Amino acid sequence: MTEPFEALLARRLSRRGLLGAAVGGTLLFGAGEAAVEPAAGGAGSRTAGAPRNPPLPSLAPSRADALLLAPGYRYSVVARWGDALWNDTAALSDLEIQRGALVEAPLAARQERQFGTNCDGLGFFPNGGARGVGRDAGRRGVLCVNHEYVQPELAFAGQPLSGIARAEIREAWTKSNPDAVRWMQAAHGVSVIQVERDRRGWQLRRSGRGTRRITANTLCELAGPARGAELLRTGADPSGTRARGTFANCAAGKSLWGTYLTSEENIDDYFGGYRSWASATDDFATLDAHARFPLFEQSPYGWEHVDPRFDLRREPREALHFGWIVEIDPMDPTAAPKKRTALGRFSHEGANTILARDGRVATYMGDDDKFEYVYKFVTRDRFDPKRPAANRDLLDHGTLYAARFAADGSGAWLPLVHDEAGPLNSRTGFRSQADVVIKARAAADLLGATPMDRPEDVEPNPVTGRVYMALTKNGDRERAPRRDFVTNREIDLGADAANPRARNDFGHIIELIEGNDDAAATRFMWNVFLLAGDPRDRSTRFLVDAAAIRPGDLQRGDTYYAGFADREQVSPIACPDNLGFDPQGRLWIVTDSDGRSLANNGCFVVPTQGPLRGQLRQLASGPVGSEICGCEFTPDGRTLFLSIQHPGEGGTIDKPVSHWPDGGVAPPRSSLVAVSREDGDPL
Ligand code: FEO
Ligand code: CA
Ligand code: CA
Ligand code: CA
Secondary structure, three states: OOHHHHHHHHHHHHOOOOHHHHOOOOOOOOOOOOOOOOOOOOHHHHHOOOOOOOOOOOOOOOOOOOOEEOOOEEEEEEEEOOOEOOOOOOOOOHHHHHOOHHHOHHHHHHHOOEOOOOEEEEEEEEOOOOOOOOOOOOOEEEEEEEEOOOOHHHHOOOOOOOHHHHHHHHHHHHHHOHHHHHHHHHHOEEEEEEEEEEOOEEEEEOOOOOOEEEOOOOEEEEEOOOOOOHHHOOOOOOOOOEEEOOOOEEEEEEOOOOOEEEEEOOHHHHOEOHHHHHHHOOOHHHHHHHOOOOOOOOOOOOHHHOOHHHEOOOOOOHHHHOOOEEEEOOOOOOOOOEEEHHHOOOOEOOOEEEEOOOOEEEEEEEEOOEEEOEEEEEEEEEOOOOOHHHHOOHHHOEEEEEEEEOOOOEEEEEEOOOOOOOOOOHHHOOOOHHHHHHOHHHHHHHHOOOOEEOEEEEEEOOOOOOEEEEEOOEOOOEOOOOEEEEOOEEEEOEOEOOEOOOOEOOOEEEEEEEHHHOOOOOEEEEEEEEEOEOOOOOOOOEEOOHHHOOOOOOOOOOEEEOOOOOHHHOOOEOOEEEEEEOOOOOEEEEEOOOOOOOOOOEEEEEOOOOOOOOOOEEEEEOOOOOEEEEEEEOOOOOOEEEEEEOOOOOOOOOOOOOOOOOOOOOOOOOEEEEEEEOOOOOO
16 A cells, blocks of 8 residues: 555545544553552462473474474374365366466366365364363364465466566456456365374365365355444345355464354455545545555455456445454354454454353454554353353454553553443444444554554463463564554554564564453453574574563564573574464464575474473474464364465466475475374373
8 A cells, every 4th residue: 555545545534534533542541550460379370280291392493395393293184275075076186286277167166165275274173072072082073274365376377476477467367267266266265174083194084074165255144243234234235244255264263162263364455446446435434444454456366357346346345244253163064154243353363262250251363464453352241061052142242352561561451342431432433333343443543552563363371371472573663663654543663562672573472461360351461472583593682581671672683482591492483373272281383484584484382381481392394485374282182283374485386396295296285284293192
């Protein structure tokens, strides 16, 4: 988005008095209010009876085109992009990829019954119930798998690598290959598959009970406070209650009642015509709804050229059906996925749930964009383990909060609640709770939430209740305070206590301890858990004392591993993304860096408690170009499912840089893998 257009948009909106009210961040609470101390013996006290920590893995960083594991571990490929999910469907062959067949109509139809592209977030639902009890819990179950996006240069033969070169041909190419859009829409969404472990390892059960593909065209329901709102009414859905499809599904989580929570993240990449529509429209309410989640004139994928619902000039509100957390019942393939609007609309990375002290449910979420926020949703009603049906719509009623981090290590959850007597009222652009959740970013701006370094997975440790958030990186974070416009609101770009490093190329992790150790608290304490980087680089500082983490003072390569003191005993790590926990409560981290600064992306584990707290070690190194996602354990801790996403990024079909997983001259394929110890013990 160029400056002149942002200025134009600001002018058009301020004429209506909306944007002027939405910037300028009023703080709700004074800084002098008492911070909450964690309950005595609180966070660590739930570990009694937890099994002894298994040994930590040891693997050096690598640039090999292979999925490498530390000695003593092994993996198997469970499903690759294009594998058939039903017995009556043929798998996608290497030859079909290499000869450019994905622009043909029959291939699009087949993709609707095949594993999608670029697997990402995962949720494992063991047979034997949501909590994984029962004999089969570690041997078979349903896996929900996100398929985040497609890479045209690795799907369509002859496509140039450079996005700029593709932009020049996109409109003409898309119009002459309309079935390529159908194929892309079918490659997105979610796969629901049956998996089972036998002597050879984990296998995909084709045509297993419940097998399902959800795509960019699957009928979904809009639920919660924005259901039926005027802003969600479109030509195809005059009731504002039904959305078509889900896409850009990044990380994921699970509810306590056995459903899958998938996220819609970079949905702004899928719509075109924004600038020309925005310059001409007098639908200021819709214009305002897009202001903090702006779209493109030419989308990177070109769907708008053949599918009018992706063209804002035809359907200016269609994009508001996306950017939500979507709840899927993995056991009922006929149930429409439900978009839970109460959880807010933004670049959702994932949603992870935990029980509050009084039986309500807290859900933690990140908004993955530079200088965006961390959110929490607390249900109004209590979880009822005895009556599953009573939990079905728990995520429709409750309070959405955004996080503000204070320099003294305290923090507050700011309630995003419409109230004519409060800050979110019709004069500030919020006529109802529907407006608040649709414009969640703007509401959080107004309350003074803290702009973060790209919040990815935010996940509570099921053993300790402490919450960990991956701030993946932010090259635009500056050393000194400076106010400027970012995504249509004015903020301070300077380093602060919670985002302490200028030019944060390696990212960091924050540990959050809820007040009174209660996930429903509105106050918390926080500390930096990890400053990622390469401790092998002797020109950088390896910090051991948290007091040395001073905003603006840190250098790009400085690292901190939760106070662990020996830089020889930890692995380098860059750009933490998805998080997971094993049954012992150790934190697992998978990374998404561009690979230039350090090595290929990997999977890492770090104890969060005890004398080894902070001793982060590498388990896996992904193939060339890949990012590792997922990070989902079976309840017995013996299997770790990972998504190997975009192997071969940086190459094309004609000039591949990876041949993983099949080797030889095969095109690269994103794949779901199962990792275990060779001796069968828990990881
Ligand atoms: Fe799709 Fe935020 O990673
Ligand atoms: Ca991610
Ligand atoms: Ca996770
Ligand atoms: Ca990422």
